[in-house]
Amino acid sequence: MIRTGGWMGGTGGASKQAGRYESGAYRLLIPEFRLLNVKFTVASVKDVQPPHEFTQSPSGYYPNFPVIVQSDGAPWEIGNLYLVCRLQKTTLYESRSFRTAAGHLLDYLRFLEDEDLNFLHFPENDLLKVTYRYRRRLVDQINAGEIKRGTGRARINAVVRFYKDIMRWGLVVPEAFKHQPFEVVMKYLSIEDNFGLSRLLQVESHNLAIKAPKNNKAPGYINDGGLLRPLTVDQQESLLKALLESSREYQLLFYLAMFTGARMQSICTIQVCHIWRALDGNGDLRLPIGAGTGIDTKGGGCMTLIIPGWLVEDLRVYSRSPESIRRRQRSFYGDVDTNYLFLTNTGSEYYTSKREIADRENFSVNGRASAHNRAYGSIREGATIRQFITDILLPKIRLSNSEYQKFRFHDLRASFGMNLLEVELERRGVTPALEYVQQRMGHRSKEATLLYLNYRTEMVRKADIQKKFEVRLFKYVNTTALLSGDTYA
Numbered sequence: 001m002i003r004t005g006g007w008m009g010g011t012g013g014a015s016k017q018a019g020r021y022e023s024g025a026y027r028l029l030i031p032e033f034r035l036l037n038v039k040f041t042v043a044s045v046k047d048v049q050p051p052h053e054f055t056q057s058p059s060g061y062y063p064n065f066p067v068i069v070q071s072d073g074a075p076w077e078i079g080n081l082y083l084v085c086r087l088q089k090t091t092l093y094e095s096r097s098f099r100t101a102a103g104h105l106l107d108y109l110r111f112l113e114d115e116d117l118n119f120l121h122f123p124e125n126d127l128l129k130v131t132y133r134y135r136r137r138l139v140d141q142i143n144a145g146e147i148k149r150g151t152g153r154a155r156i157n158a159v160v161r162f163y164k165d166i167m168r169w170g171l172v173v174p175e176a177f178k179h180q181p182f183e184v185v186m187k188y189l190s191i192e193d194n195f196g197l198s199r200l201l202q203v204e205s206h207n208l209a210i211k212a213p214k215n216n217k218a219p220g221y222i223n224d225g226g227l228l229r230p231l232t233v234d235q236q237e238s239l240l241k242a243l244l245e246s247s248r249e250y251q252l253l254f255y256l257a258m259f260t261g262a263r264m265q266s267i268c269t270i271q272v273c274h275i276w277r278a279l280d281g282n283g284d285l286r287l288p289i290g291a292g293t294g295i296d297t298k299g300g301g302c303m304t305l306i307i308p309g310w311l312v313e314d315l316r317v318y319s320r321s322p323e324s325i326r327r328r329q330r331s332f333y334g335d336v337d338t339n340y341l342f343l344t345n346t347g348s349e350y351y352t353s354k355r356e357i358a359d360r361e362n363f364s365v366n367g368r369a370s371a372h373n374r375a376y377g378s379i380r381e382g383a384t385i386r387q388f389i390t391d392i393l394l395p396k397i398r399l400s401n402s403e404y405q406k407f408r409f410h411d412l413r414a415s416f417g418m419n420l421l422e423v424e425l426e427r428r429g430v431t432p433a434l435e436y437v438q439q440r441m442g443h444r445s446k447e448a449t450l451l452y453l454n455y456r457t458e459m460v461r462k463a464d465i466q467k468k469f470e471v472r473l474f475k476y477v478n479t480t481a482l483l484s485g486d487t488y489a
Contacts, residue, residue, distance in 0.1 A: 020141060020146055021114035023109070024113075026069050026106070027102050028069055029099070029378055030064070032360070033063070034061055035088065063357055066102035067080055067083075068080055068105060070109065078166065078171065083098060083102060104154060104155045105158065108134060112130070117133070122181055123179065131163070139152065142210070160181075163181045183206065183207040184206055222414050224441075228408075230415045230418040231412070236415055238404060239258075239393070240258075242396045249343075253268075253350075260307055261440060261442075263297070263413060265298065268340070268382065269296045269351060269353040269355075270342070271294055272337040275315045275319060276319075282309075285309070287305040287306075288305075289302070289305050294355055301444065306440065330343075330347025331343050332347075332356065344384060350380060389409060394407075413441075417452050418456065420440060421433060422456070424437060
């Protein structure tokens with residue numbers, strides 16, 4: 001157990017790569033962080049930060065909570081106090097959001113140590129203020145190609161929010177900010193309502209903002225909750241062939257993605273009991289997912305997943321296999337039907353469900369103390385599956401197809417969407433096809449579904465243009481193929 005500067009928890013993984021700075025500061029992840037109540041006392045004239053103490057009554061359980069450590073091994077008190085206070089004021093804890101915020105603050109701390117500056121160094125001259133100097137360093141890194149412009153923009157915004165919050169929450173006495181760390185700037189955005197009328201919307205910004213260029217459409221991708229690249233039918237065939245030599249767990253995981261369009265988070269939080277529900281009149285399983293179902297979705301949105309009957313049968317057979325039972329016996333929940341359907345060979349989940357996070361807070365399952373309270377380690381977000389793709393599946397595919405492009409598990413969702421759209425366009429026509437694909441993909445608006453139709457149209461158009469100009473111009477190209485007698489088709 002660790003307790004320093006107002007935080008408490010077990011040790012976790014740490015990253016100590018300083019990169020562009022002469023600094024050994026790093027971020028530490030606390031696997032099972034339990035929050036203590038912070039109580040501030042009256043500050044004296046000499047105090048920069050108000051004195052504070054921590055009561056012994058625990059309040060909440062937050063897995064994978066980040067802590068920032070200085071080069072000398074001591075926790076960065078103001079940074080960690082800020083993260084804890086931010087945690088106290090949040091209504092929904094998401095580890096990834098806090099890890100991102102801590103990552104930006106870690107970069108700032110490394111800059112402070114590299115420049116030997118205090119985070120409250122705000123002389124009258126703006127050029128000498130620590131925040132302005134950090135912005136200049138970020139701009140230099142962007143221009144040198146060391147970081148992307150969007151990264152620099154996110155980091156300076158995170159630092160501005162840090163100062164706004166510590167001032168608003170009283171984590172630093174007001175006298176420390178005789179000269180402000182930045183200037184508030186009001187901007188006006190022109191927006192159009194549902195009736196086509198434009199109006200100006202006033203938003204607050206700051207003078208340290210790093211402008212990011214407008215995102216250009218990425219050719220060959222669909223922006224559906226991230227840039228997705230649908231696999232062609234040939235590429236999907238190669239993938240399925242390579243999976244034949246993989247373990248049954250991975251085969252079924254990929255089948256669910258390719259034949260239902262479900263996201264990794266949903267697939268990996270399906271419980272054994274879910275696949276034993278009654279099938280519909282077509283012999284398929286209509287499985288509700290989202291808030292209240294025990295199966296997690298992006299943002300908790302609700303939809304119905306349709307799993308084809310043949311795949312349901314395979315899932316049921318696997319769930320009763322000796323290997324599946326063995327994995328459940330090694331897991332947190334044990335061999336019960338409310339356990340995850342898919343577990344690693346050590347009994348770990350591939351993607352930690354919100355249900356497990358809540359259960360571990362109380363250290364009990366179904367009203368009783370769990371017999372499988374192994375060390376939690378950290379919440380999992382599919383890293384094992386991504387590593388399987390990179391280290392095993394892709395090299396296997398490239399043995400027979402060396403040009404096979406790198407792909408992500410999430411691309412399988414886009415592949416399903418394109419496959420479904422092709423079939424439905426032939427059967428129903430454009431409008432009914434779009435409505436059906438929207439329903440199956442769980443899109444909240446038709447605009448997201450239209451991206452698939454636009455992608456298909458664009459790919460067909462580009463292929464047609466490419467073929468036409470190549471056929472016309474190729475006769476004037478001096479190539480080895482022509483000299484050997486081969487012709488261009």
